[in-house]
Amino acid sequence: MGGGLNYSGWVRALLAQAWVLALLRQALVSAYLLGGVDKALHFQSAVAEQAHFGLHPAALCAVLAIVVEIGGSLAVVFNRFVWLGAGGLACLTAVAMLVANDFWNQTGQAHFMALNSFFEHLGLIAALALATRLADPRGAHPTSTNS
Secondary structure, eight states: TTTTOHHHHHHHHHHSSSHHHHHHHHHHHHHHHHHHHHHHHHHHHHHHHHHTTOSSSHHHHHHHHHHHHHHHHHHHHTTTHHHHHHHHHHHHHHHHHHOOOOGGGGOOHHHHHHHHHHHHHHHHHHHHHHHHHHOOTTTSOOOOOOO
16 A cells, blocks of 8 residues: 555565475474484484483483474475474474473573573474465365355
């Protein structure tokens, strides 16, 4: 409205490019993929991390985290079984945000940092859900039905 620039045309055109969506999928899961590889390469540290957050048996939890982080990431990147990969990553993220970002048990600066991280994780879960929705050709463009 008025004399402002309308960016929607070029944004729509950019997002319509297959390479852009592939890049966005890679960016979305990059921390998970790198984290999974790092845990696999430094397995004892991954086990110690799980134990630190009270997840037992720690070795099994570390293996599960590695499988979900790498497998889920690859599913999203290659746009295959995105619902399963993104769903696994979302579940892993939910566990992480509940055990590592317990802002309700913190005070001061620790409360502030945990609260911010909690909601950043919640945003990641939402982004993973959106990626799943976009990957489903039946659900990417919802239509209204009056049934």
